[in-house]
Amino acid sequence: MGAEAKLDSIERREEGDVDVEKEGEEEKSFEELGLDEQLTRALRKKSVTDPTPIQRAAIPLILSGKNVVACAKTGSGKTFAYLLPMLHELLRLSSENSLRKSAPNVFILVPTRDLCHQVYSEASSLLEFCTNKFKIVHLMATMPIQDMRVALSGPPNIVVATPACISTCTSKGVLRASSIRESISMLILDEADLLLSHGHEADLKALIPHIPRSCQCILMSATTSPDVDKLKKLLLHEPVTLTLSEEGQSNSDLIPGNIEQYWISCSAHDKLLYIYALLKPKPRLLAGKVLIFVNSIDMAFRLRLFLEKFEIRSAVLNAELPQNSRLHILEEFNAGLFGILIATDDNQSKEKDQTSRESQVQSRSTKKKFRQNLDAEFGVVRGIDFKNVFTVINFDMPRSPAGYVHRIGRTGRGRNTGTAVSLVSPEEGELFAKIKIMLEGDSRDDSVHIQPFPHLTKKAVEDLRYRAEDAARSVTTRDVQDARHQDLKKEILNSEKLKAHFEENPRDLDLLKHDKILSKTAPPSHLRVIPDYLIDPTTKQVGKALKLSRAAVGINTAKKRPGFKKGFGRSSDPLKTFSAEKKKRRDNDGKDHRQKKKLKVGE
Numbered sequence: 001m002g003a004e005a006k007l008d009s010i011e012r013r014e015e016g017d018v019d020v021e022k023e024g025e026e027e028k029s030f031e032e033l034g035l036d037e038q039l040t041r042a043l044r045k046k047s048v049t050d051p052t053p054i055q056r057a058a059i060p061l062i063l064s065g066k067n068v069v070a071c072a073k074t075g076s077g078k079t080f081a082y083l084l085p086m087l088h089e090l091l092r093l094s095s096e097n098s099l100r101k102s103a104p105n106v107f108i109l110v111p112t113r114d115l116c117h118q119v120y121s122e123a124s125s126l127l128e129f130c131t132n133k134f135k136i137v138h139l140m141a142t143m144p145i146q147d148m149r150v151a152l153s154g155p156p157n158i159v160v161a162t163p164a165c166i167s168t169c170t171s172k173g174v175l176r177a178s179s180i181r182e183s184i185s186m187l188i189l190d191e192a193d194l195l196l197s198h199g200h201e202a203d204l205k206a207l208i209p210h211i212p213r214s215c216q217c218i219l220m221s222a223t224t225s226p227d228v229d230k231l232k233k234l235l236l237h238e239p240v241t242l243t244l245s246e247e248g249q250s251n252s253d254l255i256p257g258n259i260e261q262y263w264i265s266c267s268a269h270d271k272l273l274y275i276y277a278l279l280k281p282k283p284r285l286l287a288g289k290v291l292i293f294v295n296s297i298d299m300a301f302r303l304r305l306f307l308e309k310f311e312i313r314s315a316v317l318n319a320e321l322p323q324n325s326r327l328h329i330l331e332e333f334n335a336g337l338f339g340i341l342i343a344t345d346d347n348q349s350k351e352k353d354q355t356s357r358e359s360q361v362q363s364r365s366t367k368k369k370f371r372q373n374l375d376a377e378f379g380v381v382r383g384i385d386f387k388n389v390f391t392v393i394n395f396d397m398p399r400s401p402a403g404y405v406h407r408i409g410r411t412g413r414g415r416n417t418g419t420a421v422s423l424v425s426p427e428e429g430e431l432f433a434k435i436k437i438m439l440e441g442d443s444r445d446d447s448v449h450i451q452p453f454p455h456l457t458k459k460a461v462e463d464l465r466y467r468a469e470d471a472a473r474s475v476t477t478r479d480v481q482d483a484r485h486q487d488l489k490k491e492i493l494n495s496e497k498l499k500a501h502f503e504e505n506p507r508d509l510d511l512l513k514h515d516k517i518l519s520k521t522a523p524p525s526h527l528r529v530i531p532d533y534l535i536d537p538t539t540k541q542v543g544k545a546l547k548l549s550r551a552a553v554g555i556n557t558a559k560k561r562p563g564f565k566k567g568f569g570r571s572s573d574p575l576k577t578f579s580a581e582k583k584k585r586r587d588n589d590g591k592d593h594r595q596k597k598k599l600k601v602g603e
């Protein structure tokens with residue numbers, strides 16, 4: 001982390017005891033924390049060398065068997081903070097042959113199924129060098145009962161699931177509550193601040209009576225909230241509470257100090273103009289990968305179509321896509337196959353969209369249940385580990401200060417730095433004021449935390465107004481609807497048909513690029529390049545300076561975003577182009593020619 005948090009600023013509170021215990025200067029390595037060598041080897045392979053402050057504090061406590069509540073900022077490394085000691089403990093029990101075998105030993109509960117997959121992958125990768133082969137499964141409430149039965153046969157050592165899913169398993173008799181009681185040795189609630197707000201309260205309450213007092217409980221959260229307190233009271237006996245704050249920054253306990261926060265005041269109508277001014281390639285004001293948040297799926301597609309007019313490619317991540325597609329989009333974005341991702345994270349609009357579609361067929365009571373499941377299962381971005389995002393843009397402001405914290409936390413993760421830019425319209429002023437109050441804390445000096453974006457002059461924006469408005473006008477509501485349906489149809493097809501193929505051929509992932517053009521017409525030629533006279537001299541200077549400073553810190557600005565194909569023609573569709581022959585050609589010489597070619601285009 002940029003603004004290094006020190007161990008001595010971690011508060012350790014025993015229940016009923018609020019004394020701050022200083023930890024001293026000691027900065028132990030993973031090995032010195034006593035973790036199994038097989039785990040530290042996996043960490044080295046991931047180039048994770050030094051523990052983050054929350055890991056340094058939480059790992060020894062969890063290893064000593066304490067119930068722990070850990071509240072630390074987004075991106076501070078909470079996942080390894082609980083996975084490492086949990087896996088160490090399983091390895092120890094397994095080597096002593098004392099693992100109970102009638103049901104899973106560890107349950108990790110998370111608010112969304114996208115997070116289930118992420119935690120499952122992280123845990124599996126940490127076990128790469130372990131000789132004892134543990135079985136980890138991640139379950140989804142939408143799985144057929146038969147698949148759940150297969151996944152739970154054995155039984156697995158670790159189950160990652162949403163609380164709703166565990167409820168489904170117990171109610172369908174796939175998992176017996178009595179066996180959970182007998183075998184569970186550790187229960188972990190990750191993203192605890194979101195668990196209750198995602199509608200899992202009833203399911204958690206149903207599970208709690210089956211958790212024996214002897215079970216070690218861990219609760220991880222990015223923010224402290226009444227929901228976290230509620231869970232703590234419901235579940236944890238005499239926990240140790242760790243709260244991470246950074247030295248010298250009394251009010252920075254929410255947003256990591258390595259994230260620079262900016263805002264731009266503009267009308268709702270001008271947001272497209274401003275986003276163009278921020279993302280135009282020449283001069284480029286924002287480095288690296290960009291994640292843009294909007295509040296509705298329609299706006300996501302409007303924005304994507306608008307950017308396409310300038311040959312700026314992006315992909316849309318939203319709740320209505322099948323989960324395979326969402327995971328695939330995330331994998332590609334994380335691998336750097338495209339540079340701009342537009343994401344929706346607004347639960348209310350998701351719920352409205354989904355429920356209206358279902359309304360004809362659902363009875364009143366099932367609809368209520370369905371809505372609960374939506375909240376539980378369709379989270380898109382909260383807690384998701386987008387890798388190496390350099391800039392987060394709030395095109396629409398989130399609906400709450402907590403939403404701001406979670407969105408901004410998608411950049412500056414681990415030890416990276418990041419930038420956040422929020423476009424604030426007068427209608428969003430009230431919420432922005434609340435966010436500033438939240439960031440100010442006691443200092444009353446909001447400018448330290450969120451400053452006006454310095455790199456865009458009024459003139460630089462106004463010079464682009466005509467072409468931006470021209471492009472915005474040409475994206476009609478009909479275009480947006482068509483693009484949304486076309487994208488969904490394509491993703492459903494891909495998700496179903498290609499799942500098996502990608503499992504066998506992970507290297508083919510890049511063939512299904514998610515930032516392919518959606519517009520039916522080619523972008524107007526006059527919008528493709530920005531003539532020199534339209535580039536404001538001040539912005540040009542800023543662009544040059546930013547380029548130099550990025551080069552100095554090793555951010556490669558020479559890398560081009562994947563460009564449009566000449567002629568706007570039909571790109572190769574893997575559904576149509578996969579053939580046994582081509583596969584054979586790859587298999588014969590061990591190289592994927594198509595992929596090499598594609599990668600070149602994408603670089």
Ligand SMILES: Nc1ncnc2c1ncn2[C@@H]1O[C@H](COP(=O)(O)OP(=O)(O)OP(=O)(O)O)[C@@H](O)[C@H]1O
Nearest residue numbers: 050051052074075076077078079222383385413414
């Ligand atoms: N010790 C470490 N050194 C370097 N990188 C790390 C370390 N620990 C974790 N990371 C990386 O930091 C990123 C963020 O970690 P993680 O997802 O655990 O954060 P988090 O605290 O759970 O965030 P959120 O609250 O947003 O879910 C991940 O990409 C992870 O691989």
